[in-house]
Amino acid sequence: MKNHTRVSRAAFLLFAIAAHAQAALDDASVAGVVTDVSGTPVRNANVSIQNASGTSVSEQKTDAAGRFTIGHIAPGTYAVVVSAPGFASANSIATTGPDATGAVNVQLARSDVLDVQVNAKRLDQARNGLSPETGSSVYRFSQADIDALPAGADTPLNQVLLQAPGVASDSYGQLHVRGDHADLQYRINGIIIPEPISGFGQTLDTRIIDQVNLLTGALPAQYGYRTAGIVDIRTRTGDTGNGGTVDVFGGSHQTLKTSADVFGSQGPFSYYFSGSLGVDNLGIENPTSGASAIHDHTRQGDAFGYMSYIINPLTRVSLMFGTTSNQFEIPNTPGLPTSFTLNGNTTFDSSQLNETQSELNNFAAVALQGTNGGALDYQVALFTRYTRTQFNPDPVGDLLFNGVASQDFHSNSANGVQADTTWRLNDKHTVRAGLFFQQEHAVFDDSVNVFATDDARNPLSDQPFNIHDSSSKTGYLYSAYVQDEWKLTNKLTLNYGLRYDRMDEYVSASQLSPRIGLVYALTPATTFHAGYARYFTPPAFELLSGSTISRFNGTTNQSPSSQNDPVQPERSHYFDLGVTQRLGSSVTLGLDAYYKKATNLLDEGQFGSALIFTPFNYAYGRVYGLEFSANYRQNNVSAYLNLAYSRAQGKQIDSAQFNFDPQELAYISDHWVYLDHDQRITASFGGTYDLGKTTFTFDGLVGTGLRSGFANTDRLPVYAQINLGVIQHFNQPLIGKFDARLLVINALNRVYELRDGSGIGVGAPQYGPHFAIYAGLTKHF
Template structure:
């Protein structure tokens, strides 16, 4: 195929993306299209070809530049056209232009040598279109870039939950849990704008920080396209390969027999770009220690993560993307020495709690295929299909668990989710931008619990030292449907309004639906000042994969019988959410922000660990109220950066309305008549950090501070104040034969403050956990 024919074939694909059928006809008084073609240095390019195509992909005009690089195309009707410019030894360039009657169009076009620029320009155009699906009007947005993660003490080996902990209003918890603005978890993860169905809640990290190109945490009164999980939207834009070839290999290890190997690679080949990442690690501190010991017995962990992203530019206005990920985690549950035996087991005279062998394994796989397009002007769209499989297996130490707890349960949960997500943006005019979309999700969950128990008498005392088994198995399918429509209205150059409506329908253990209005306002009186305010009505379904419909009566007369028999179904949470905030640039380098929020909830959702397995169980409070305020500051100038976030929060609930059998009768009665703090409530939360670079050396620090989570009967007590400071040093090298590489030294909990996150008491709290003690790690990273 000749070069000219290839060019025409490529241009012919454009008719799929142009939304309005236009037929260009030669007429005497048509407006002219003029321009100049140069190289990137501004030098005129002679004999460059300029093809003009209509919406059907038909070439309706052709011109060639003269010695001054100028061209002119006359006799075109008003409409939208594709211009394809090509010159020998230069990459092609494609422009979408709209011609208006009586207004000659002047165009300056610069061509680059090579073939990568076309793909890069097309990818940037489509990235801008994808970003348009997710406005942040009325919400609070906090951003972390790849370079921000690189200078953290642990760099890209920082677990993603610890990256998020450096953002405002996020309380730390055991098992890697995060609580945003007083909510239990309720985080939604999106990768490149596509919702990733949540896995079964355990304690493994499903995503690796090294895949992050930019991470946004969106909280507050969210626009209408955000539903399902609404405490916070963790929106990850992954690394990509459009800008060239490269990658890295990383080895990281140190205290607690930690060793982790990681690698990633990125690049492009014509219209195909790719990014792949993988890591594998082991350590002896996978789960927080249940005692003040820095090295708990039986706490070995293995973790592996993999991620892949590929995109193919079908034509300058259309892209197909595929991404997939996997995480496998295997944990030993750490032991507490010296526990007294509570139950008699035939043939067993003694059991040392130091030597128990409980383990838990987790697997999470997901895959997404997406079609994204734009017509270069008014319409952008994205259609995505997703699937996710998640499973968790808890393996008991049968002899030990029977001796200490009277129950030994092998628990298996699995969940398969398939989803469809569509989003559209239509720019009606300069004042109005419409956004709309639908989402459908189908889940199927399987539960299998093999439980060994002892019989008990009428008073609940052990009646025999011979255990017997009970199998409690079930399965369930559920469905979730959503649709939204909203308008971004530019009232003035400084004032924008985003208003819309969202509809959610739930068909799982309960049938429920809600029509939810959303409204957000953003005002920028100056370039240095931004104010926002918003209101959102929320509808939050419980985590389907955690609502195991156990038959309570199966365990009557055993050591696993419940304190009560009431087990009302878990319902979706319905809430009114208000948010107002201010961001002010005090100087060119210093920015401060202040944000306040208030949530009034009905059937407030919470989760607790009510058994030995590290699997959480949802339940509802009839009434809930959550409110708080956040202060953020950031400073960046040349080689110095720093930030400080301080948050105040209160989260309370009243009257448990579902899964009541998990509670003792006296606690249930107290909560029915009193407002109680949620177990994850923390009055004060702070995070801080900074980095200083001189020459090839970077010194960095980050830390967290908390006033303590709740504990005691009905959460009436709290844990002590705690703080942790991590330090890091990075040295960069560029040596002959070796090339570029860096060395890193990390000191975790530099002041070795021993602090307790959980005491083992409180609503839905099963065991105590302590924060990490001082540890030293080192790493080497080779880039290529």
């Protein structure tokens, strides 16, 4: 009996020791808080603690503050799985030890937010499907590509496009794609944005871009109106989350630019807003070879907004708007002699001229876009735009140097509707159709001070007088198209269609234009494309004027010629053939050839004192060329090279002849002449190298020179420009993510001349930028 009692006591003692040991083992805990994306606590969320095998060890509900504490678990690593009605489930990892609590914070996204993101992506894909690329040449820039440029998002849009093949640079920020003057169409999220009056400033800020595609060649029937290139922009949105950036950029020429954007969503509503303000002392290219221009201060600002609301999973309404306001001083050339006498005075320091120009561009569009989830996609958009430009002369200096001091005001308002649809008949046929209508109203109001002259164009007096020249005009554009994308085989796709265009402006004209394009995937790595397009290109209505040139006869503003036939739309046949070859996963090569034969070939020139372009026609035109592109991307290295050969010629000017000297008119009537923007060889190149959180980047341009001299019979020398940059990415405690960049423009400081003031429709000399240093800082939120 005594022995039995001792055994029982020993067993009890062992049991007590084992229980205490197990309690010690199970004395760990996990605690935390559950919130939604806005930081609001989520009550009654179910929190499950799971071990490595996925077995639930313990569960608990969160309290009113979203908090939970689960104790008496063994030390170790656990998965914390949280679910709640109306939210998507989420999980986190917690590690706990003896007498230690593993702390976690779990954020739940409402399930309707995920639905909104899925719906937005579905609608984006449907909208992109409205814009085919079959048979045309496409060059793409992503937001990452733009950020990797030396100036990043502070790179003007025209300089981004210069990195594409076949794009040549000109003064005042002009671009020439495949030998055409301007003739670029800008689309934002599939909606055509009416073009502004030509000026120096950029209307669209690069930072709004998520992706931009440049389409050239034989375009499908969907694309008309402007056809040298389609700048197809997909903007950033707030569909994927909340955030924003603040950017400060500055450096040489007293440059200072501040920019910001913000984006986000709340349920089915999403938004993106951006804006920038900048000043510098090199707003327009320097007319001299000096490092700093005289009288070249500029102030520029812009804003953009995009808002969308998903009505239901298959329908979305969106609103976008933009505004740009630019103020420019016109740079001066010192030491110029005067040519006229004003009130007995014949002297004026040309470095003290005070000419200015202001530009304002506003646009807005509202769109209803939808899909039935399969066969049918559509987008209907209403758009409006107002643009104005005002040139202010130096009232004394311009009379002494030019004999004319003209204050020119041009404005244009445009309103219209665009509708595009896609109907997938079956696996082989996708039919697209659409309509476009635009009404424009242009106003011209010029106040011109001139001197009276005799028949020999000699001044009769040194006392000027004023002629008020004003006019207005309303014009209309109509378009319709239908096309079928036919998958003949798994490798061969045919896109064929018809487009009808009509214009009722200063002249009335129309055309039915066939389009056909082929894409043949010979192998997964080799793709051929070929196409033919008949184009109908109206002249830029906002640049045409109904003023009577005879009003200035007998004055210093009398035109060289009295002939003024109306500017006609350009009609052309366009042929394109190309091949793309992938070499492994890193290298892509492209080769493309094109030929355009035109009647009433459109061109533009600067003929007056205001830096506003005037359209005119060559009766006959021919443009042809060859483009090569190479892209390399692997791991932390990327590079590209584009090389283009182009010839652009015209013969016999048959409109707006009053702008030309009679000798030039006579020569051009019997000779094929090069267009002023013709450049035989154009090259662009660049690349990046990522080393940890540092990116080294460069880009460059090379050209054989634009045309110059009498009837463009000469050309300017070869030029080259290389830009270097380094970008450092930071992610610091308290501060968070931000980027710093340093860049050098024209690192080799090769001074080159874009224009020398001669050539058809060329107003003044312009030089490329000198060596300059800039820096930028971007904070991400």
